[in-house]
């Protein structure tokens with residue numbers, strides 16, 4: 132497990148320009164989770180859109196899964212409704228679910244589709260409800276070793292990635308809202324990190340990149356901002372139960388992804404312009420990288436991809 136001191140978030144990054152991305156990633160699928168906390172201003176949203184389009188131009192196949200937790204909370208607040216979380220998951224009443232759906236699919240997804248499409252007819256917005264893309268069952272949250280009811284929160288149990296794949300084949304950039312449908316037609320609120328992870332696995336993606344509002348996974352949060360640069364699935368599995376709220380589903384998503392065949396999962400600072408492009412295309416990307424465990428006879432954790 133490698134660590135590094137945090138970089139200042141205000142540091143100006145060079146624009147990625149038309150920098151070539153690593154040749155071995157050409158034609159590979161990359162699932163990018165854009166967290167609500169990383170959507171802090173219009174300039175960053177625009178930089179994100181440019182990066183996603185640029186990834187497509189250099190031959191990768193990006194799929195965006197968006198969050199919007201802070202935006203949902205602020206709308207609930209305006210409506211006089213309570214926001215409550217257990218183990219990083221929003222306690223979701225039927226009334227809350229209406230607001231979640233409205234904010235995620237009706238506003239955030241539309242905003243993202245709009246900024247990407249300023250560059251051409253690339254983005255198509257979808258909800259996990261569409262064409263049975265994400266099927267979920269109701270889940271509970273584990274709090275102090277007890278399972279507690281958190282309402283209409285879903286655990287994704289099946290993914291039908293064909294619609295997303297068809298859009299990718301057409302040269303589009305799918306933008307997916309983390310909402311799922313139960314077999315009985317019930318609509319569930321799904322944490323966006325876990326939705327992105329499930330979709331990455333089902334698509335056989337090469338990468339999962341999670342953009343958030345910190346430099347990566349801090350080794351001793353909130354006491355220090357020393358970032359864990361790289362860790363294996365086994366190392367992450369040991370840390371996971373002790374992680375605090377926001378990072379818990381994020382790192383759980385990364386762990387599930389690498390355990391199910393995604394070659395690398397990264398947590399990157401979405402407040403830094405062009406962090407996405409740098410995270411994917413540079414040899415030593417910023418933030419925290421999770422790699423699969425070393426297999427006997429492989430060239431290191433993650434096998435050949437590990438050279439990345």
Ligand SMILES: Nc1ncnc2c1ncn2[C@@H]1O[C@H](COP(=O)(O)OP(=O)(O)O)[C@@H](O)[C@H]1O
Pocket residue numbers: 165166167168169198199200201342343344345347348349350351352374375376377378
């Ligand atoms: N070990 C940790 N390292 C970094 N951030 C952490 C850690 N534990 C908890 N956090 C919190 O998790 C937050 C990110 O999660 P979250 O707020 O859900 O973001 P997002 O909207 O991007 O999903 C950080 O802003 C930080 O406050």
Ligand SMILES: CC(=O)N[C@@H](CCC(=O)OP(=O)(O)O)C(=O)O
Pocket residue numbers: 165166167168197198199200201203219220221231284285309320321322323324
């Ligand atoms: C069950 C659950 O917690 N769902 C999340 C969905 C949005 C999300 O995950 O947004 P971020 O990635 O910005 O946190 C919520 O209601 O806030």
